[in-house]
Amino acid sequence: MEIVQTKNNHLYKEGGEKEYGCICKNCGTKFIFQEHEGCVPRCIDPKPEQCTIHCPNCKQIIRYSECTELKSKEDNFAFHRVW
Numbered sequence: 001m002e003i004v005q006t007k008n009n010h011l012y013k014e015g016g017e018k019e020y021g022c023i024c025k026n027c028g029t030k031f032i033f034q035e036h037e038g039c040v041p042r043c044i045d046p047k048p049e050q051c052t053i054h055c056p057n058c059k060q061i062i063r064y065s066e067c068t069e070l071k072s073k074e075d076n077f078a079f080h081r082v083w
């Protein structure tokens with residue numbers, strides 16, 4: 001048997017938790033976080049503008065709408081590599 005390409009698509013199922021990549025505008029720190037890690041309002045369908053996350057370095061408050069949603073493992077890799 002030979003694995004040609006390993007993927008983790010099952011980790012990014014539709015309806016699963018969203019993952020975001022973000023670069024802090026204040027200090028330039030790059031980080032990836034999952035939706036539940038930030039401050040999400042308790043409503044049925046919170047908008048990215050209503051959700052915030054603190055920069056792990058300088059504690060700047062950043063809206064989810066300023067971050068990039070990572071929809072697949074490829075997005076995740078791209079975020080790690082390109083930026």
Ligand SMILES: [Zn+2]
Nearest residue numbers: 024027055058
């Ligand atoms: Zn920062």
